Amino acid sequence: MVCEWICEHWIISSVTALSFLVFIVRILTPRKRKSVPDNVVLLYSFPRATFAPNASPFVLKMETYLRMAKIPYETDGSVVFGKKDKIPWITLNNEDIADSYFGIEHINKHFNVDLDHKLTPQQRATSRLLEKTMEENTFWATIVHDRLFDYFDESMTLHKVSTLFKLYFKYYYKPLIEKYRWGHGIGRHSSEEIRHIGATDLRAMSAMLGEKQYFMGDEPTRVDATMFGFLCLHIFGMPAEASCHKLLTSELQNLVQYVYRMKEKFWPDWDSYVVNPDKKEN
Amino acid sequence: MLSLIVLILVSTVSILLFLKAYRNNKHGNIEPIAKNVVRLYQFTACRPMPSCSPFVMKLETYLRMADIKYCNDFSMKFGKRKAKIPWIELNGEAIEDTSFIIDHLNKVFHVDLDKNLCDDDKAKSHALKRMLEENTRWASITGVRFQKAEYISHTLKAANLPSYLYLLFRYVLAGKVHKDMYKHGIGRHSNEEIQSIAIEDLKAVSAVLGSKKYIFGEQPSTIDAAAFGIISNIIYGNPPESSLTLYVKNNFQNLISYVERIKENFWPDWEQRCVH
Numbered sequence: 148m149v150c151e152w153i154c155e156h157w158i159i160s161s162v163t164a165l166s167f168l169v170f171i172v173r174i175l176t177p178r179k180r181k182s183v184p185d186n187v188v189l190l191y192s193f194p195r196a197t198f199a200p201n202a203s204p205f206v207l208k209m210e211t212y213l214r215m216a217k218i219p220y221e222t223d224g225s226v227v228f229g230k231k232d233k234i235p236w237i238t239l240n241n242e243d244i245a246d247s248y249f250g251i252e253h254i255n256k257h258f259n260v261d262l263d264h265k266l267t268p269q270q271r272a273t274s275r276l277l278e279k280t281m282e283e284n285t286f287w288a289t290i291v292h293d294r295l296f297d298y299f300d301e302s303m304t305l306h307k308v309s310t311l312f313k314l315y316f317k318y319y320y321k322p323l324i325e326k327y328r329w330g331h332g333i334g335r336h337s338s339e340e341i342r343h344i345g346a347t348d349l350r351a352m353s354a355m356l357g358e359k360q361y362f363m364g365d366e367p368t369r370v371d372a373t374m375f376g377f378l379c380l381h382i383f384g385m386p387a388e389a390s391c392h393k394l395l396t397s398e399l400q401n402l403v404q405y406v407y408r409m410k411e412k413f414w415p416d417w418d419s420y421v422v423n424p425d426k427k428e429n
Numbered sequence: 430m431l432s433l434i435v436l437i438l439v440s441t442v443s444i445l446l447f448l449k450a451y452r453n454n455k456h457g458n459i460e461p462i463a464k465n466v467v468r469l470y471q472f473t474a475c476r477p478m479p480s481c482s483p484f485v486m487k488l489e490t491y492l493r494m495a496d497i498k499y500c501n502d503f504s505m506k507f508g509k510r511k512a513k514i515p516w517i518e519l520n521g522e523a524i525e526d527t528s529f530i531i532d533h534l535n536k537v538f539h540v541d542l543d544k545n546l547c548d549d550d551k552a553k554s555h556a557l558k559r560m561l562e563e564n565t566r567w568a569s570i571t572g573v574r575f576q577k578a579e580y581i582s583h584t585l586k587a588a589n590l591p592s593y594l595y596l597l598f599r600y601v602l603a604g605k606v607h608k609d610m611y612k613h614g615i616g617r618h619s620n621e622e623i624q625s626i627a628i629e630d631l632k633a634v635s636a637v638l639g640s641k642k643y644i645f646g647e648q649p650s651t652i653d654a655a656a657f658g659i660i661s662n663i664i665y666g667n668p669p670e671s672s673l674t675l676y677v678k679n680n681f682q683n684l685i686s687y688v689e690r691i692k693e694n695f696w697p698d699w700e701q702r703c704v705h
Binding site: 231232233245246248249268269271272273275276277279280283284285326327328329330331332335336340344347348350351352354355357 | 510511512513525526528529548549551552553555556557559560563564608609610611612613614617618622626629630632633634635636637639
């Protein structure tokens with residue numbers, strides 16, 4: 148009876164069987180990991196983007212930090228998720244460390260680096276407040292909200308996402324993030340409330356930067372890696388209509404100038420890491 | 430067989446809907462409240478402190494600091510839109526989420542606890558609030574109270590809930606809390622990593638406070654309500670034997686004195702509010 152059904156519905160049966168086979172083969176064949184020399188960090192990231200070296204603010208944070216601390220590294224942009232099911236993560240001397248915060252802590256210990264060594268305890272505290280605000284709150288209210296919810300179609304166009312991937316983002320990824328947002332808490336607010344939350348955060352950050360060159364003074368410190376990683380995407384990685392982009396470019400000029408300052412200092416080779424960069428005026 | 434399953438499903442759904450309607454109806458006949466008096470919806474009274482929710486403590490402390498008249502509603506009614514506690518009703522309008530509530534109350538009652546702060550301090554106050562509420566509370570409160578069986582048991586007793594709910598807490602609520610933490614992101618770390626995150630956050634708060642009376646000087650400002658809500662819960666609301674609470678008691682003396690100070694100044698009725 149089963150055989151009869153399979154023969155009658157041979158298309159769906161063969162598609163199911165093939166998918167199953169592919170799945171088994173992928174599980175059984177261990178992925179060959181890229182090898183790097185000792186004491187060189189291997190940074191697992193997403194592929195390079197068309198508007199910035201990466202579309203992920205956490206990847207940009209980590210990569211900018213590695214450049215600031217002058218740590219040798221290579222990247223693997225083939226989308227391999229770490230043990231906490233996220234990207235970025237790193238491998239250093241065969242040890243895997245997931246999460247950008249713990250990755251940086253580990254790198255600091257291993258290479259005996261401390262970009263904050265000139266800061267007072269109060270300044271280190273301020274640095275942490277800024278970092279956590281950006282990563283645990285502003286990120287959700289601006290980048291995630293504008294990209295996936297308020298300006299979904301425009302973001303897909305900017306990121307040059309293929310039709311197939313667009314379906315994946317729209318019918319799988321977006322509902323998943325909707326659930327994540329609800330669990331986080333921020334997803335319970337209306338769109339207008341979320342935009343307000345993001346705007347108050349960005350204005351506070353602009354006030355804290357003031358007229359300084361970098362967030363903690365005349366020299367860049369650890370928090371600048373985070374602030375640059377996230378703010379540069381507000382400028383380069385968001386559609387022009389996005390509220391967070393408009394707020395920065397119209398009202399918070401010091402943050403825009405800060406981004407260009409960091410970009411010039413730590414990413415002079417920005418264009419070579421961007422895939423087919425757009426020729427539009429920045 | 431199929432009809433039996435359908436019958437069971439339909440009856441379960443009907444019973445649940447009936448219970449929900451009954452509960453809503455029961456609370457439909459609330460005494461009317463005077464104009465310009467806030468009705469604060471919060472959890473039922475707890476044992477070790479007036480409320481084991483950092484956001485309830487934040488909001489109620491703020492109402493006391495700002496001298497705004499309010500009455501408490503302990504009926505465990507969750508906010509309609511955002512499904513959370515605390516929330517308020519003022520002059521017939523319901524507002525949810527403590528940050529939006531405080532903004533609204535500031536506007537209605539012309540209150541500004543931050544009027545003496547310079548722009549830089551206002552920005553710092555904002556960032557400190559975000560760190561405490563979007564990061565520290567997960568690592569130091571949510572992440573601790575549901576960590577293991579003894580802690581879950583303590584959380585249940587502290588919330589003054591009957592012990593027959595223990596299994597529900599352990600196997601249903603704890604699971605939901607861990608899922609929420611996973612969705613937030615912080616739940617992907619190990620317990621030791623989560624504790625290190627909490628300690629680093631509290632180190633930052635302690636450094637910002639220093640030897641001052643309140644975070645920004647001699648007078649309390651809005652951030653003190655938020656900071657008090659969270660830190661008082663770590664000290665009084667968490668299982669006392671949990672390693673983070675012990676670490677805070679041994680290493681952050683200024684945070685302990687700070688919490689005691691706010692408790693003395695704004696919660697003279699602390700003992701009466703606790704369940705004994």
